[in-house]
Amino acid sequence: MKPEIVTVLDLGSTKVTCLAATADTQEGIQVLAVESTPCRAIQRGSVTDLDEAARAIDSVVRRVAQALPPDSIGNLVVGVGGSHIEGLNGQGMKPIVPRGRHITYQDVLEVINHSRAIVLPPDREQIQALPREFRVDGERGVRNAIGMSGAKLEVETYVVTGQTTAIQNIERAISMGGRKVDQLVLQPLASGIGVLTPEEMELGVVVVDIGGGLTNIAIFSKGSLAFSASLPIGSRYVTSDLSNLLKTTPEEAERLKTTYGCSLAKVVAERESVDVQQIGQPVPRPLQRRVLCEIIESRMREIATMVRQQVEKSGLQAMLPAGVVLTGGGALLPATEKLFEETLKHQKVRTVEPIPLSGLPTSAGLATAVGLARFALECYDELSPASGVQGWRDKVRSLFSLVTGK
Ligand SMILES: Nc1ncnc2c1ncn2[C@@H]1O[C@H](COP(=O)(O)OP(=O)(O)OP(=O)(O)O)[C@@H](O)[C@H]1O
Numbered sequence: 001m002k003p004e005i006v007t008v009l010d011l012g013s014t015k016v017t018c019l020a021a022t023a024d025t026q027e028g029i030q031v032l033a034v035e036s037t038p039c040r041a042i043q044r045g046s047v048t049d050l051d052e053a054a055r056a057i058d059s060v061v062r063r064v065a066q067a068l069p070p071d072s073i074g075n076l077v078v079g080v081g082g083s084h085i086e087g088l089n090g091q092g093m094k095p096i097v098p099r100g101r102h103i104t105y106q107d108v109l110e111v112i113n114h115s116r117a118i119v120l121p122p123d124r125e126q127i128q129a130l131p132r133e134f135r136v137d138g139e140r141g142v143r144n145a146i147g148m149s150g151a152k153l154e155v156e157t158y159v160v161t162g163q164t165t166a167i168q169n170i171e172r173a174i175s176m177g178g179r180k181v182d183q184l185v186l187q188p189l190a191s192g193i194g195v196l197t198p199e200e201m202e203l204g205v206v207v208v209d210i211g212g213g214l215t216n217i218a219i220f221s222k223g224s225l226a227f228s229a230s231l232p233i234g235s236r237y238v239t240s241d242l243s244n245l246l247k248t249t250p251e252e253a254e255r256l257k258t259t260y261g262c263s264l265a266k267v268v269a270e271r272e273s274v275d276v277q278q279i280g281q282p283v284p285r286p287l288q289r290r291v292l293c294e295i296i297e298s299r300m301r302e303i304a305t306m307v308r309q310q311v312e313k314s315g316l317q318a319m320l321p322a323g324v325v326l327t328g329g330g331a332l333l334p335a336t337e338k339l340f341e342e343t344l345k346h347q348k349v350r351t352v353e354p355i356p357l358s359g360l361p362t363s364a365g366l367a368t369a370v371g372l373a374r375f376a377l378e379c380y381d382e383l384s385p386a387s388g389v390q391g392w393r394d395k396v397r398s399l400f401s402l403v404t405g406k
């Protein structure tokens with residue numbers, strides 16, 4: 001069933017965002033309210049200060065609630081990322097007896113359950129499972145097996161796991177404000193859904209969300225998620241490099257980065273100069289802008305190289321005709337596209353923002369929040385209860401309704 005209003009939370013390393021949206025026949029979703037607050041209490045997907053995280057979450061959710069009719073906010077759809085998150089491919093199989101009978105909803109649940117029967121270390125748990133493809137009697141590429149005749153049903157599922165304590169801390173920070181989790185959604189998946197078209201997901205595409213503390217990577221192919229990674233590095237490292245090397249406050253480094261920064265030093269003219277206020281100095285000192293950009297380039301090149309390694313690790317580099325899509329606040333540095341093009345040879349690269357929204361300094365940092373809302377509203381073919389476990393852990397959704405529009 002389609003929910004009426006969904007409320008999502010993106011717990012970023014630099015900010016916490018709450019967004020409420022509803023389904024819209026024209027645009028897919030209509031954003032009803034969005035609120036962000038700077039927050040340093042969730043670093044790279046893990047809560048580092050429970051009280052502060054709870055306060056930030058409570059504050060953004062309250063502000064969103066004020067913009068909506070009373071009691072519009074239900075349980076929250078929450079994005080999760082970080083290096084404790086892992087994705088693995090699960091395989092499920094179920095014989096259909098008597099052979100050739102019609103496949104039922106129950107068969108689909110059972111085969112997905114089978115694919116989720118993966119033994120995990122005691123400190124980890126499953127947080128999401130996405131059916132990628134069904135096979136009926138070996139025939140690949142089936143998206144909806146219900147009603148088909150067959151003797152054997154198979155499924156390939158993308159199973160997302162995370163560290164139990166990290167997940168419990170997120171749930172705890174949310175519950176301290178009296179809210180509950182509706183479901184946890186992989187952040188790289190959400191960023192992808194926030195900026196990609198269904199056609200790109202069909203063709204094959206990489207989405208790279210360069211945030212403050214994380215660089216989230218998701219590869220989509222044949223209309224579903226094929227690979228994901230959450231690298232513990234982001235644009236805040238660029239800021240700290242600048243503040244360390246130029247001996248400035250973090251605020252001055254951030255200003256220099258966002259005002260004069262660029263990911264490729266060679267595109268900056270040699271004669272350009274910027275004023276840098278160093279700590280303990282009475283007046284700003286001039287610095288060649290190119291030197292500033294060399295510092296930035298070195299860190300951004302490291303990020304791009306790590307992304308290339310992940311794309312190679314996925315083994316999907318030859319299946320990405322829709323190229324590389326950059327988003328996230330960190331992708332707003334000029335020439336980032338060019339740097340990624342140089343690093344990820346043979347891939348076309350472009351930077352995108354989700355649907356334009358007013359009231360925030362930039363919307364590239366909103367890709368995850370918009371994607372969470374689209375996931376909750378447009379991936380409504382919920383297969384539940386698939387796991388037999390209570391609560392949000394029960395829910396299994398595919399991207400099929402999103403990519404097919406049905
Ligand atoms: N105009 C800009 N130019 C360059 N960098 C920018 C710009 N705007 C924002 N940033 C950088 O983007 C980063 C924040 O991006 P974003 O909002 O996507 O991160 P986040 O979602 O809070 O963190 P994460 O996803 O890593 O947990 C900051 O490091 C900030 O300096």
Ligand SMILES: [Mg+2]
Pocket residue numbers: 012013209211212328365368
């Ligand atoms: Mg983010």
